[in-house]
Amino acid sequence: MPALDRLRAQEAVRDQDLLPLRYARMASSRWAYLRGAAAVMAADLASTPHSGLTVQMCGDAHILNFGYWASPERQLLFDVRDFDETLPGPFEWDLKRLTTSIHVLADSEGVDATCGEESAAAAVDGYRKAMRRYARMAELEVWYDRLTPDLPMKGLSSEFAEAAVRAIEKQSKKRTHQATARQLITEQEGRRRIRLDPLKRMDEGMGHAQRISAYEQVYDSYLASIPPHLRRLVDRFTRVDSVRQIVGVGSVGMRVWLHLLEGDSGRQPLFTQAKQAAASVYEEFLGPSECANHGERVVVGQRLMQTAGDIFLGHMRVDGFDYYVRQFRDMKIIPRGEQISRYLPRFAQACGHALAKAHARSGDPAAIAAYIGRGQAFTDGILRYARAYAEQTRVDHADLVRAIAGGGVKVASTGSTHSA
Numbered sequence: 001m002p003a004l005d006r007l008r009a010q011e012a013v014r015d016q017d018l019l020p021l022r023y024a025r026m027a028s029s030r031w032a033y034l035r036g037a038a039a040v041m042a043a044d045l046a047s048t049p050h051s052g053l054t055v056q057m058c059g060d061a062h063i064l065n066f067g068y069w070a071s072p073e074r075q076l077l078f079d080v081r082d083f084d085e086t087l088p089g090p091f092e093w094d095l096k097r098l099t100t101s102i103h104v105l106a107d108s109e110g111v112d113a114t115c116g117e118e119s120a121a122a123a124v125d126g127y128r129k130a131m132r133r134y135a136r137m138a139e140l141e142v143w144y145d146r147l148t149p150d151l152p153m154k155g156l157s158s159e160f161a162e163a164a165v166r167a168i169e170k171q172s173k174k175r176t177h178q179a180t181a182r183q184l185i186t187e188q189e190g191r192r193r194i195r196l197d198p199l200k201r202m203d204e205g206m207g208h209a210q211r212i213s214a215y216e217q218v219y220d221s222y223l224a225s226i227p228p229h230l231r232r233l234v235d236r237f238t239r240v241d242s243v244r245q246i247v248g249v250g251s252v253g254m255r256v257w258l259h260l261l262e263g264d265s266g267r268q269p270l271f272t273q274a275k276q277a278a279a280s281v282y283e284e285f286l287g288p289s290e291c292a293n294h295g296e297r298v299v300v301g302q303r304l305m306q307t308a309g310d311i312f313l314g315h316m317r318v319d320g321f322d323y324y325v326r327q328f329r330d331m332k333i334i335p336r337g338e339q340i341s342r343y344l345p346r347f348a349q350a351c352g353h354a355l356a357k358a359h360a361r362s363g364d365p366a367a368i369a370a371y372i373g374r375g376q377a378f379t380d381g382i383l384r385y386a387r388a389y390a391e392q393t394r395v396d397h398a399d400l401v402r403a404i405a406g407g408g409v410k411v412a413s414t415g416s417t418h419s420a
Contacts, residue, residue, distance in 0.1 A: 003040045003396040004403055010039055013278040014253030020412035022252035026397075027404055027411065031108035031337065033397040034101060035062060036250040038085055039281040040396060041097060041389070046285035048385075050090035051371055055363035056304040058355070059085025059280055060250070061094040062101035063123075063340070066351040068149055070331035071308035078147040078350060079306050080358050081332065084251065086301025087280040087289060091359050091368055092382065098355060099123050099386035102348050104393055109341040119348040120386050124379045126352025128372050134360035135369040142360050146307050152350035153343070175329040181269040185260065194241045194260050221316035222274075222325050225296070230311060237261040237270055245273070254278070255321060258328060271328035272312060276321055293317050295324040305358035 001009075007026075011019055026036040034041075038060045058065065058080050065082035099120040106116030134142050186195040219239075223231050238261060245256040255276040262269055277294035291297040295315030303309050314325045340347040359368065372378045403409045 001043065002399075003037065004399060004409075006040045006043055007037065007400075010278075010281075011253075013276075015255060016253075018246065018253040020410045021246065022249075023400070023404065023409050024411035024413065025249045025252060027401050029108055030393055030397045031104050032249050033400060034104045034393050035064075035248075036252075037393070037396065038097075038250055041100070042085075042093075042281040042285065044389070044392070045093045045096060046282070051092055051368075053091050053363060053368050053371055054088050055091045055094075055359040055368075056301055056361070057085075057087055057089040057091075057094050057282070058083060058301075058305060058358065059087055059089075059094070059282055061098045061351075061355055063098060063105055063348065063351055064101075064335055064337065066354055067335050068331070068333035069306070069308070071146075072311050073308075074331070075146075075308075076149045076331065077308060078149055078151045079354055081334070083298050083302040083305065084275075084277065085280045085282065086298060086305070087282045087286060088362070089282055089286050091363060093282075094355055094359070095124065095127055095352075095382055096385050096389070098348075098351060099382055100389040100393070102344070103386055103390035105337050106341070106344060107390070109337050111341050111344060115344060117383075117387075119344040120383055121379065122345040122349040123352040124382050126349035127356045128352075128369075128379070130353040130356035131360060131365055131372065132369045134356060134365040137365075142357075142365065143307070145357055147350070147354055147357065151353065152340075152347045154346070154350075175331050175333065177269050177271055177327075177330060180271055180329050184271075185269065192240050192260065192262070194243045194258060221318055222314050225299070225314040225316060225325075226312075234312075236264045237268075238264075247275075251275070255323075257323075271330075272325055273328040274316070274323045274325050277315075277324050278322070294322040296322075298324040304362045307357070 007023075014022070022036065026033045042059075060082055061080065065080065066078070067081045069077050069079050069081060071077055102120045102123060103116050105111075106113070106119060111119075134145075137145075184195050185192050187193070223234065226234070239259055240262050241260045243258050245258050246252060247254075247256050257274045259272045259274065260269065261272065277298045279294060280289065280297065283289060289297040291300055293315065295317065299313050299315045302313060310326050310330070312325065312327050316323050316325065335347070356365075359365075400409065404411050
């Protein structure tokens with residue numbers, strides 16, 4: 001199936017009004033195209049032989065889907081951060097998407113091609129060394145292992161590394177609930193509201209009884225998915241406002257709601273985000289998820305892959321759509337391409353390490369390490385694939401741009417981004 005047809009096959013589950021914006025964002029660069037074309041790459045990966053060694057895949061392990069994440073103890077960690085496409089599958093598919101993304105990002109940021117090659121090789125090396133280490137560890141040691149925020153800076157000059165860590169810590173403090181409240185909350189007629197340029201408010205066009213019924217449906221469905229002890233905590237919060245968001249590139253068109261809640265104390269704002277989850281792009285080739293709904297699939301995948309997860313993580317099904325729920329921002333730091341391009345090989349190696357940790361939690365690290373071996377054959381094969389697929393991405397992106405120019409695909413303004 002042609003790449004464009006693969007993309008169009010995803011339209012049915014998305015908000016039709018946002019499809020022109022999705023295509024406009026994907027057409028803006030090869031990097032944006034790769035981010036939005038996970039379904040295309042899934043089909044291409046499925047057409048090739050694989051190892052048969054199954055792990056919980058991230059499913060969209062591009063280099064900017066690794067970043068900084070707060071544990072429940074408020075410690076900043078480095079980890080995989082996106083699970084919309086997660087599903088059990090061959091371990092090397094994630095590694096192929098990671099290394100391909102490094103080539104595409106390097107080109108997008110004007111990084112020297114040699115540095116791009118070095119960075120892709122560093123990602124495989126980071127994965128390989130870490131998996132060999134996990135193969136020697138006991139099961140609980142693997143699950144307890146945590147990657148600190150200085151990991152991507154190790155081996156760099158002490159002055160650069162210290163400055164980078166300080167910048168990360170400073171940025172994390174700007175993304176707490178209290179800091180977010182200062183940025184996003186305003187008062188209208190004595191009521192706190194979210195200060196955004198939303199596409200739509202949750203209660204727009206509803207009467208009072210409808211508003212209560214709609215939110216109760218969301219609330220009850222979510223509560224059923226979280227442990228009883230956390231329901232006690234959630235019960236201490238009341239929803240104040242909800243708005244619709246437009247997020248990301250690949251997620252454009254998926255329904256996303258931002259909720260503002262306040263604690264009974266009056267001193268604790270809480271922002272949660274409910275994001276629509278559809279079938280993983282890999283289910284066509286690997287079989288359907290065993291989970292009851294796709295929100296649950298995302299939650300289970302995240303808990304399997306991350307060392308320390310969001311305590312509010314849950315899922316729900318509302319009006320026929322599946323969603324997963326998480327805290328909004330809460331010290332999460334999403335790296336930017338221009339930032340990591342200054343130390344791309346080191347960051348790529350850290351991503352390889354983080355991916356190996358995530359895979360070792362659900363797969364068999366000894367079997368994966370043995371499959372990779374100590375020679376260069378595995379590394380060379382992954383890197384050949386990454387180079388070739390980066391070139392295929394260039395071709396597929398050009399096809400989308402031509403389809404837009406010819407009027408076959410409608411586009412809209414790329415403004416109004418409210419990212420997570």
